[in-house]
Amino acid sequence: MPTPAPSSSRPTAQTPAERPGLSTFRAEAHAFVATHHPLRDGAESPSDADFSVLPEKPAELERRELAQALAWRRTAYDAGFGWIDGPTRFGGRELPASYAAAYRDVERLFDVPDEAYTRFSVAILCPTMLSHASDDLQRDMLPGLRRADVVACQLFSEPDAGSDMASARTRARREGDTWVVDGQKVWTSGAHYSQVGLLLARTEAGSRRNAGLSAFLIDMDQPGIEVRPIRQLTGGASFSEVFLDGARVPDSRRVGDLGSGWQVISTTMRYERAIIGTDGGVDLLLARRLVDLARARECWDDPGIRDVVGEVVARGRATALMTQRFLDDADESGVPGPEMSLSKLMLTDNLLRISAAAQRILGTGFATDSGEAATYAWHQLALTVEGLRTGGGTDEIMRTIVAQRVLGLPRS
Numbered sequence: 155m156p157t158p159a160p161s162s163s164r165p166t167a168q169t170p171a172e173r174p175g176l177s178t179f180r181a182e183a184h185a186f187v188a189t190h191h192p193l194r195d196g197a198e199s200p201s202d203a204d205f206s207v208l209p210e211k212p213a214e215l216e217r218r219e220l221a222q223a224l225a226w227r228r229t230a231y232d233a234g235f236g237w238i239d240g241p242t243r244f245g246g247r248e249l250p251a252s253y254a255a256a257y258r259d260v261e262r263l264f265d266v267p268d269e270a271y272t273r274f275s276v277a278i279l280c281p282t283m284l285s286h287a288s289d290d291l292q293r294d295m296l297p298g299l300r301r302a303d304v305v306a307c308q309l310f311s312e313p314d315a316g317s318d319m320a321s322a323r324t325r326a327r328r329e330g331d332t333w334v335v336d337g338q339k340v341w342t343s344g345a346h347y348s349q350v351g352l353l354l355a356r357t358e359a360g361s362r363r364n365a366g367l368s369a370f371l372i373d374m375d376q377p378g379i380e381v382r383p384i385r386q387l388t389g390g391a392s393f394s395e396v397f398l399d400g401a402r403v404p405d406s407r408r409v410g411d412l413g414s415g416w417q418v419i420s421t422t423m424r425y426e427r428a429i430i431g432t433d434g435g436v437d438l439l440l441a442r443r444l445v446d447l448a449r450a451r452e453c454w455d456d457p458g459i460r461d462v463v464g465e466v467v468a469r470g471r472a473t474a475l476m477t478q479r480f481l482d483d484a485d486e487s488g489v490p491g492p493e494m495s496l497s498k499l500m501l502t503d504n505l506l507r508i509s510a511a512a513q514r515i516l517g518t519g520f521a522t523d524s525g526e527a528a529t530y531a532w533h534q535l536a537l538t539v540e541g542l543r544t545g546g547g548t549d550e551i552m553r554t555i556v557a558q559r560v561l562g563l564p565r566s
């Protein structure tokens with residue numbers, strides 16, 4: 155894969171005195187996004203509404219949305235909005251995290267392409283590499299990943315190693331400066347359009363559990379890798395099985411020290427949970443749609459439905475504030491703490507409540523398509539929320555992390 159050329163007009167870090175104020179920055183961001191995308195229509199048409207909480211699109215639509223998402227990343231990066239709190243040497247602006255959050259809030263006002271296609275590369279892998287990858291690997295890969303010239307997927311889960319990733323069996327054996335990889339990964343989101351994958355493999359023969367594992371950025375397009383999409387209950391095929399049979403990756407693509415794969419994937423998972431937990435208030439958006447549905451079905455006076463909406467909104471708002479506090483309190487490494495598991499749990503719990511209330515209102519209309527707008531589409535929420543409860547760590551695993559690492563409860 156070609157090494158992306160560093161930007162010639164690279165920004166330089168600004169001192170606090172040179173830095174624009176937050177409101178000036180917000181206005182600058184608003185003007186920039188507005189030149190490229192229309193404002194989101196506050197009163198969206200419910201018939202067009204997508205009730206899925208995971209990207210599950212038919213192939214043609216996925217291709218189109220992917221192209222739009224990549225083009226938008228490049229435009230934003232080239233205009234200096236691609237890595238607001240990232241290092242200037244990689245095209246960032248080294249502004250405080252509050253500026254990056256302000257930019258995200260501005261983007262949410264507009265009908266921008268779906269960032270889910272590049273979320274792993276941009277928001278999870280890039281900060282993980284800043285914490286673990288060598289300077290050379292950072293220099294070679296970060297600008298391209300951040301600008302979406304290169305899209306990455308996550309090659310962690312295996313048929314017998316999901317929640318228990320320390321059971322990973324995919325192995326890499328060294329041949330000179332290259333590692334040769336054999337094994338199988340599964341549930342790899344976006345494998346079919348990614349150019350590289352962050353691979354967890356056992357590099358020390360005979361090692362057990364979380365020792366002897368290493369992480370690599372492996373090229374997906376090579377003879378030793380076969381990607382087989384998995385058709386899901388939802389009808390989509392957004393993730394795949396990945397077979398590695400003599401696949402090759404140079405040692406220069408190792409992320410972190412030899413044997414430090416467990417630390418690398420732990421950082422990755424924390425970023426992933428932080429991203430899911432701060433998922434743009436999708437629960438609050440769906441709560442608004444639930445109110446619309448209840449009104450349309452003339453059951454908005456039902457105290458049971460009102461209770462659910464009140465509870466969901468209160469919990470959603472409280473979770474957003476709590477999550478912001480967790481992020482503000484992160485140590486100087488900036489890596490989100492184990493508390494982010496609580497944010498993910500709160501989000502999925504809220505989505506389950508909304509889904510149950512919609513089922514109660516719609517009855518059989520939830521499962522059968524009567525042709526009436528914005529009714530049967532609610533079943534997408536029920537199907538995809540189960541994926542959200544599982545991906546990035548299941549609810550049970552989140553509860554264990556909160557109990558042991560946040561509350562300090564004993565292991566048994």
Ligand SMILES: Cc1cc2nc3c(=O)[nH]c(=O)nc-3n(C[C@H](O)[C@H](O)[C@H](O)COP(=O)(O)OP(=O)(O)OC[C@H]3O[C@@H](n4cnc5c(N)ncnc54)[C@H](O)[C@@H]3O)c2cc1C
Pocket residue numbers: 208307308309310311312313315316317318340341342343344393540541542544545546547548549550551554
């Ligand atoms: C939408 C989606 C996208 C995904 N994308 C990716 C990806 O891009 N890359 C990737 O590598 N993986 C991905 N995954 C896989 C995901 O990380 C795993 O599905 C998840 O870690 C659970 O593993 P498993 O499916 O093997 O289930 P298992 O680990 O077998 O769990 C089965 C059940 O047992 C419970 N359980 C297991 N262990 C414990 C325990 N110790 N205590 C209590 N309960 C337990 C679980 O909570 C669950 O209910 C994705 C999954 C989904 C749903």
